[in-house]
Amino acid sequence: MHASIDSSFQNFSASAPGARFTDWIATRAEPYWTSATNHAFTRAIGDGSMPDEAYARYLIEDYTFITDLASTLGYLVAKAPNMRAKSRLSAFLALLTSEENDYFLRSFDALGVPAETYETAAQGPVTRAFADLLLTSSGKGSYAEGLTCLLCAEWCYLTWGRREAQKPRPEKFYLAEWIDLHAVSGFEDFVDWIRAELDEIGPALSPLKQETLAELFTRMSMLEDAFFEAAWTGELPAAFDDPQRR
Numbered sequence: 533m534h535a536s537i538d539s540s541f542q543n544f545s546a547s548a549p550g551a552r553f554t555d556w557i558a559t560r561a562e563p564y565w566t567s568a569t570n571h572a573f574t575r576a577i578g579d580g581s582m583p584d585e586a587y588a589r590y591l592i593e594d595y596t597f598i599t600d601l602a603s604t605l606g607y608l609v610a611k612a613p614n615m616r617a618k619s620r621l622s623a624f625l626a627l628l629t630s631e632e633n634d635y636f637l638r639s640f641d642a643l644g645v646p647a648e649t650y651e652t653a654a655q656g657p658v659t660r661a662f663a664d665l666l667l668t669s670s671g672k673g674s675y676a677e678g679l680t681c682l683l684c685a686e687w688c689y690l691t692w693g694r695r696e697a698q699k700p701r702p703e704k705f706y707l708a709e710w711i712d713l714h715a716v717s718g719f720e721d722f723v724d725w726i727r728a729e730l731d732e733i734g735p736a737l738s739p740l741k742q743e744t745l746a747e748l749f750t751r752m753s754m755l756e757d758a759f760f761e762a763a764w765t766g767e768l769p770a771a772f773d774d775p776q777r778r
């Protein structure tokens with residue numbers, strides 16, 4: 533996944549003065565970024581046409597993802613360079629492990645998913661790849677690398693969440709609340725803060741390190757898209773069927 537020199541941040545900002553570093557990494561992540569943020573799964577949450585079977589499959593898998601996301605945030609709290617950043621990240625971690633955890637438990641109950649199932653679920657190949665990328669980037673990589681992965685996950689959800697929040701809420705509380713969790717102003721503020729943090733750090737990095745961040749964001753976008761696809765269809769996307777290509 534190596535880009536030509538024309539797709540560097542330097543060229544991007546020369547052709548669009550004032551362009552943000554985070555706009556560049558999202559542009560570099562096409563077509564996966566648009567595919568993930570527009571996935572049919574996200575539209576079915578908003579219009580209430582989501583089959584229960586697909587949503588239960590998604591929530592079981594996502595609960596394992598959320599557990600690794602909590603660990604990712606722990607690593608980032610440790611690596612954050614100042615108290616302001618530690619406070620932002622730990623506030624989000626607190627929300628994830630309280631309000632959002634409670635959402636999952638109530639939703640599993642409503643969908644008839646027993647605790648034994650969601651507490652012992654093994655991660656599928658897409659989620660395993662996600663966990664690998666998130667935990668390795670935040671645990672072994674730099675603050676900027678971990679933050680880039682976090683940005684992709686949360687900005688993706690803010691993008692579809694805000695779009696679906698324009699529609700009347702679906703009747704099922706687990707669909708309506710999933711939209712609200714990702715469209716409220718507090719969540720938008722958090723994503724804006726991650727963007728501002730990376731917009732400050734990114735331009736000062738070497739072209740090689742900028743490239744690493746763009747590649748991480750691209751891989752994360754590909755995985756977000758594959759995650760929705762696997763939940764939606766109940767089948768693994770082609771790239772995950774063949775262990776050689778994972």
Ligand SMILES: Cc1ncc(CN)c(N)n1
Nearest residue numbers: 594597685686689756759
């Ligand atoms: C796979 C995935 N990506 C992102 C999010 C938003 N926290 C999530 N719940 N699940």
